[in-house]
Amino acid sequence: MNQQPELRTERLLLRPFIPQDAATVQQLARDRAIADTTLNIPHPYPDDLAAKWISAHAPRFRDGRGAIFAITLLADGSLVGSIGLVTHPTHNRAELGYWMGRPYWNQGYTTEAARAIIRYGFEDLGLNRIFAYHFRRNPASERVMQKIGMQSEGMLRQHVQKWGVYEDLGIYAILKSNHDAT
Numbered sequence: 001m002n003q004q005p006e007l008r009t010e011r012l013l014l015r016p017f018i019p020q021d022a023a024t025v026q027q028l029a030r031d032r033a034i035a036d037t038t039l040n041i042p043h044p045y046p047d048d049l050a051a052k053w054i055s056a057h058a059p060r061f062r063d064g065r066g067a068i069f070a071i072t073l074l075a076d077g078s079l080v081g082s083i084g085l086v087t088h089p090t091h092n093r094a095e096l097g098y099w100m101g102r103p104y105w106n107q108g109y110t111t112e113a114a115r116a117i118i119r120y121g122f123e124d125l126g127l128n129r130i131f132a133y134h135f136r137r138n139p140a141s142e143r144v145m146q147k148i149g150m151q152s153e154g155m156l157r158q159h160v161q162k163w164g165v166y167e168d169l170g171i172y173a174i175l176k177s178n179h180d181a182t
């Protein structure tokens, strides 16, 4: 597969990012609340980071190392967040990651997008396992994982450091066999 698809849900269109999205990504991701519970988003958010991040997506997809999607609203095309899979082809497994712009929280958008990504991962990418981590102090993210049918596999105590503080990480996963049974 050499073209990343678009995925449509009831309220959302998930599509590849384009360079013109950089300003909106910058504006949403610079919010400290986004950096606070993610591992790879810095704060302050450097001016050129969004453009660099977007430019890395196409090679990642082409090389079979993942698929990152812009979450946009079908109603008006607004870019509201990001969701994606980083794949480990040897094991047919991928890590799910996401963030949603703060003005759009708690409207079910991440859950809706994640359901589509899970289906895409198992049915189109042929994955066997999709897993995700959340900071223990991030119940909203854990809730998304639960709502999309992932199962808890435990808590990794003080597994990472964020801003000088050791953080516990919850790990959730779903297998293709779980997905097929739904």
Ligand SMILES: CC(C)(COP(=O)(O)OP(=O)(O)OC[C@H]1O[C@@H](n2cnc3c(N)ncnc32)[C@H](O)[C@@H]1OP(=O)(O)O)[C@@H](O)C(=O)NCCC(=O)NCCS
Pocket (backbone or CB within 6 Å): 033, 034, 035, 037, 038, 098, 099, 100, 101, 104, 105, 106, 107, 108, 109, 110, 111, 112, 133, 134, 135, 138, 139, 140, 141, 143, 144
């Ligand atoms: C985590 C995040 C992506 C959730 O996005 P979202 O679009 O608001 O998620 P949804 O609306 O689909 O679901 C959120 C769920 O968490 C629940 N929730 C929100 N805050 C909560 C809290 N403090 N305690 C418990 N549950 C909470 C909501 O009620 C909702 O569950 P419900 O449908 O059962 O009521 C968003 O908060 C975010 O981007 N945070 C910063 C970045 C981040 O943490 N990314 C994930 C890294 S693992």
